[in-house]
Each structure stands twice: as structure tokens, then as C-alpha cells.
Amino acid sequence: MAAIRASSLAKQFETAGGPLEALRDVTLTVPEGEFCCLVGPSGCGKTTFLRILAGLETPSGGALEIHAPDPGRPATAVIFQDTSIFPWMTVLENAAFGLEARGVPRADRERRALPLLRKVGLTRFQAAYPHQLSGGMKQRVSIARAFVIEPQILLMDEPFAALDAQNRTLLQEELVRLWEERPTTVVFITHSLEEALLLGDRIVVMTAQPGRIKEIIPIPFGRPRDTRRVRATEAYGRLAVDLWKILEDEVMRARAESGEL
Amino acid sequence: MERGRERLLSILSPLALLVLWEAVVQAGLVDRRFIAAPSRILVELGKMAASGELARHVLASLGRIAGGFLLGVVPGILLGLWMGLSRPVRAVIDPLISATYPIPKIAILPLIMVFLGIGEASKVAIVAIAAFFPVIVNTYTGVATLDRIYLDVARSFGASRRLVFRRVVFPGALPVIFAGIRLALGVCLIIIVSAEFVAAREGIGFLIWSSWETLVIEKMFVGLLVIAVIGTAFTLLLREVQTWAIPWKTD
Numbered sequence: 001m002a003a004i005r006a007s008s009l010a011k012q013f014e015t016a017g018g019p020l021e022a023l024r025d026v027t028l029t030v031p032e033g034e035f036c037c038l039v040g041p042s043g044c045g046k047t048t049f050l051r052i053l054a055g056l057e058t059p060s061g062g063a064l065e066i067h068a069p070d071p072g073r074p075a076t077a078v079i080f081q082d083t084s085i086f087p088w089m090t091v092l093e094n095a096a097f098g099l100e101a102r103g104v105p106r107a108d109r110e111r112r113a114l115p116l117l118r119k120v121g122l123t124r125f126q127a128a129y130p131h132q133l134s135g136g137m138k139q140r141v142s143i144a145r146a147f148v149i150e151p152q153i154l155l156m157d158e159p160f161a162a163l164d165a166q167n168r169t170l171l172q173e174e175l176v177r178l179w180e181e182r183p184t185t186v187v188f189i190t191h192s193l194e195e196a197l198l199l200g201d202r203i204v205v206m207t208a209q210p211g212r213i214k215e216i217i218p219i220p221f222g223r224p225r226d227t228r229r230v231r232a233t234e235a236y237g238r239l240a241v242d243l244w245k246i247l248e249d250e251v252m253r254a255r256a257e258s259g260e261l
Numbered sequence: 262m263e264r265g266r267e268r269l270l271s272i273l274s275p276l277a278l279l280v281l282w283e284a285v286v287q288a289g290l291v292d293r294r295f296i297a298a299p300s301r302i303l304v305e306l307g308k309m310a311a312s313g314e315l316a317r318h319v320l321a322s323l324g325r326i327a328g329g330f331l332l333g334v335v336p337g338i339l340l341g342l343w344m345g346l347s348r349p350v351r352a353v354i355d356p357l358i359s360a361t362y363p364i365p366k367i368a369i370l371p372l373i374m375v376f377l378g379i380g381e382a383s384k385v386a387i388v389a390i391a392a393f394f395p396v397i398v399n400t401y402t403g404v405a406t407l408d409r410i411y412l413d414v415a416r417s418f419g420a421s422r423r424l425v426f427r428r429v430v431f432p433g434a435l436p437v438i439f440a441g442i443r444l445a446l447g448v449c450l451i452i453i454v455s456a457e458f459v460a461a462r463e464g465i466g467f468l469i470w471s472s473w474e475t476l477v478i479e480k481m482f483v484g485l486l487v488i489a490v491i492g493t494a495f496t497l498l499l500r501e502v503q504t505w506a507i508p509w510k511t512d
Contacts, residue, residue: 100424
């Protein structure tokens with residue numbers, strides 16, 4: 001069963017310098033329960049695609065079907081790039097915000113959010129405000145906030161891009177663990193091929209602007225996945241190189257268009 | 262050790278200034294008709310406090326500030342929020358604000374007195390007008406400059422408009438609103454003293470001005486001392502309120 005079916009999706013933005021074509025003819029089907037990674041050069045429309053999936057943008061053309069059969073659970077939840085948690089809420093209030101938005105009473109919100117905070121190791125910080133947390137901890141709150149509402153589709157927009165390498169590795173491992181406890185459909189945007197290989201079931205490579213799908217590559221590593229073991233395999237290194245060859249042209253093209261070369 | 266010494270120095274420096282002041286006046290190095298010695302000021306303060314004269318002036322000024330402040334800040338916040346949330350409202354109000362903001366508020370005191378007379382109402386009104394501007398501008402700015410990501414988050418979780426306002430827009434703008442309130446309180450002090458200079462029979466501004474006119478110089482200095490104390494008290498009070506109202510900004 002397909003959770004997401006996008007057919008010939010297109011998106012143009014009106015900008016001061018004229019129309020900007022962000023997406024062109026994006027056709028993609030994501031089966032239920034798949035961890036799908038989108039990779040592409042900066043400005044390839046990955047984020048626009050995700051925002052359309054999240055209902056934050058409307059497509060200019062094409063059709064989108066989101067299949068969310070369980071009426072008791074929200075269709076989607078987004079984990080944004082950088083720190084999107086509210087500075088004026090405590091860690092616990094932040095983690096429970098999705099439930100608050102759905103009108104869940106406070107006691108129930110806390111009862112459901114606390115176990116997630118425990119899983120991301122933030123129980124001790126539940127009453128803290130975000131300015132007291134490190135970047136990695138803030139992003140853990142953001143992950144908890146999305147998982148708490150048990151969405152049928154989880155959308156992630158480069159959630160670890162702003163973190164240092166050690167924190168990124170730790171959070172990748174935590175994410176895989178959380179996700180494997182309760183596999184839901186995931187669309188995960190990253191500019192890191194390595195990250196896509198470690199986390200995903202399939203990698204969708206996108207072209208430079210306008211964003212189109214260039215290639216879809218299945219990832220051979222099974223589940224449950226031990227990301228440390230995957231890193232050590234020969235296949236991981238080989239795939240990273242092969243993928244880079246596919247992506248390289250697009251990155252160069254994007255750079256040329258932005259005048260960097 | 263170092264910090265202890267620094268603290269000692271910062272206590273000693275104003276004391277030293279007072280001692281120097283006293284000595285200079287006592288030695289007759291300045292004209293005593295214009296500069297009162299600190300000791301004389303303190304004695305005068307005691308007398309005025311005992312007779313109730315001081316309380317009368319202070320309460321008159323504080324009453325005008327409190328009334329005007331509330332009448333200015335509350336509509337300022339409400340209208341500012343409305344402007345921040347609605348583009349048509351912004352289009353209507355923004356040019357009016359821009360056109361009237363640069364007018365020094367004290368300049369319209371005569372105009373206000375034409376309408377409200379020379380009684381309390383005109384003083385409360387001028388304070389209200391002075392408090393209104395920084396608050397409406399900051400409130401609107403606070404809402405308009407709120408990072409869009411927070412609105413995206415709220416929308417992506419399906420929050421209702423009411424919840425977005427209550428949990429995202431208002432608290433997100435609150436630090437900037439608060440900065441406006443701080444500005445407003447400072448402006449209120451300036452305005453009430455100026456207004457009382459020219460158009461009052463009591464109040465701290467009246468005390469300072471009438472004492473100068475009649476050359477009762479100790480009383481003038483008492484007025485200055487009191488207004489300084491009130492200004493400091495407001496600052497400290499606001500700091501406390503801020504810690505309580507915006508706990509995520511202060512530790």
C-alpha cells in the first residue's frame with residue numbers, strides 16, 4: 001500500500017526576479033512503512049517537496065495522494081531543520097505541543113510525552129527551557145515532539161544538518177532505534193549520502209533546480225539495522241562512491257548556476 | 262577578593278561624591294542659593310515627609326502615571342497585536358502611527374488641554390499617549406518579526422488559530438512587547454514631570470518647578486531625589502516582572 005503517491009508534482013514561486021521553478025514533474029511513490037531518503041544539491045527543491053507533503057505549500061501542478069488510514073493518528077508530523085522548538089516552552093511543553101494542538105488534556109499530554117523524553121535521554125531536562133540545552137538536545141526535543149503524536153508519516157528536513165559530527169552520529173543511531181520500535185513511513189531529506197545510506201531503505205536523488213527525480217536507488221542493508229556495523233561494511237563505502245558519482249554532476253551544475261565556478 | 266574590592270569601590274564612589282558635594286557647599290565654594298548641601302536636602306526631605314507634603318506630590322504623580330500608563334499600554338498591546346495579525350488593519354494604522362510618532366508628545370499638551378481642560382484628565386491623557394506609541398510599535402514589530410519557522414511548526418501540527426495566537430504568536434512577541442513597555446515607562450516619567458512643570462498644582466514636576474521659581478532650592482533637590490528613586494524603583498520592578506513573565510529569557 002502506498003502511503004504517498006505524487007504524480008507530476010510541480011511548484012513555481014513568484015519572486016521579485018520573476019517566477020522560480022522549484023519542482024518539475026516529480027513522480028514518486030513511497031510505500032507504507034518505508035524509510036525514504038531524498039538527496040540532492042542545495043536549492044533542488046527537496047524542502048519544497050517536503051513542505052508540500054506537510055501541507056505547508058500547495059503544488060502548482062500535478063497530484064498528491066497521502067494515504068493515512070488510521071483516523072485516530074495524525075497523517076503527518078515534521079521534524080524541521082535547525083532548532084524549531086519554541087524558546088518560550090519548557091522541554092516537556094515542547095515535546096507535548098503536537099498533542100496540545102490536537103486538544104489532548106494536559107495530564108494525558110504529559111503522560112504520553114514523558115516516555116518519549118526518556119527515550120531521547122531528556123527526562124532530567126523536562127522543566128528546562130531550550131536556551132539551557134545544547135544543539136543536539138534541542139533536536140532531540142524536536143524528534144520527541146514529532147514521535148509523541150504517533151504520525152502515520154514522518155517528514156524530516158535535514159534534522160541533523162546543524163549538528164557536529166559526533167552528535168549527528170549519536171542522533172542517527174537514536175533515530176533508527178526509535179523508528180524500528182514503531183516503523184512508520186518516513187521521508188527524510190538530507191544532503192549527506194552517508195546519512196541516507198545509514199538510515200534509509202531507498203535513496204531518491206534529485207537534480208539541481210528545477211528539482212526533478214534523477215534516480216532511485218534501493219539500499220541493500222536490512223532491518224533491524226546496526227548503523228555502526230553498516231559503516232564498517234565494504235558495500236557502504238562502495239555505494240557512497242557510486243552515489244557521489246550520480247550526485248556530483250548535479251552539485252556541479254547547481255554551483256555553476258549560482259555562479260560559484 | 263578582586264570582586265569584593267570592586268564592589269567596595271562602587272559603593273564608595275557615590276559616597277565620596279556626596280561628601281565632596283557637602284564639603285564644597287559648606288566651604289562656600291558654590292552659591293548656596295542655587296546648590297543645596299546634601300545634609301540640608303535630607304533635613305528638608307524629613308520635614309516634607311512628616312508634614313505629608315511629599316506624599317501629596319508623589320501620590321499625585323504616581324496616580325497620573327499609573328492611570329495613563331494602563332490607558333496607553335493596554336490599547337497599545339491590543340492594537341499592535343491586531344496590526345501584526347491582519348494585513349488590512351496594518352495598512353490602515355501603520356501610516357497613522359508613522360505620521361504621529363515623531364511628534365514630541367509634550368508638544369500636544371496644550372491641544373489636549375483644549376479638549377480635556379486643565380484638570381487631571383489632560384495629564385493622564387498625555388501620559389497615556391506617550392506610553393501608547395512605543396508599546397504599539399514594539400508589539401507590532403514583535404509579531405511581524407516572529408521567526409516563520411514557529412508558525413510552520415504550529416501549522417504542521419494542525420494547531421487552531423486560537424492556539425497559534427495563545428501559544429506561539431503572543432509568547433513569541435512578548436520579549437519585544439516587554440522592551441516597549443520598558444521604554445514606555447521611561448517616557449511616562451519624562452512626560453509627567455514636563456506636564457507638571459507647566460500645568461499642575463501638585464506632583465513632583467510641580468514641586469521641582471515651583472521650588473525653583475521661589476528659590477526654595479532644598480525642595481527642588483528633594484524633588485530631583487524623589488524622581489530618581491521612583492525611576493530606579495520602576496526599573497527594578499520591571500526587572501522582577503520580566504523574570505516572572507518571560508522566564509525563558511532570564512535565568
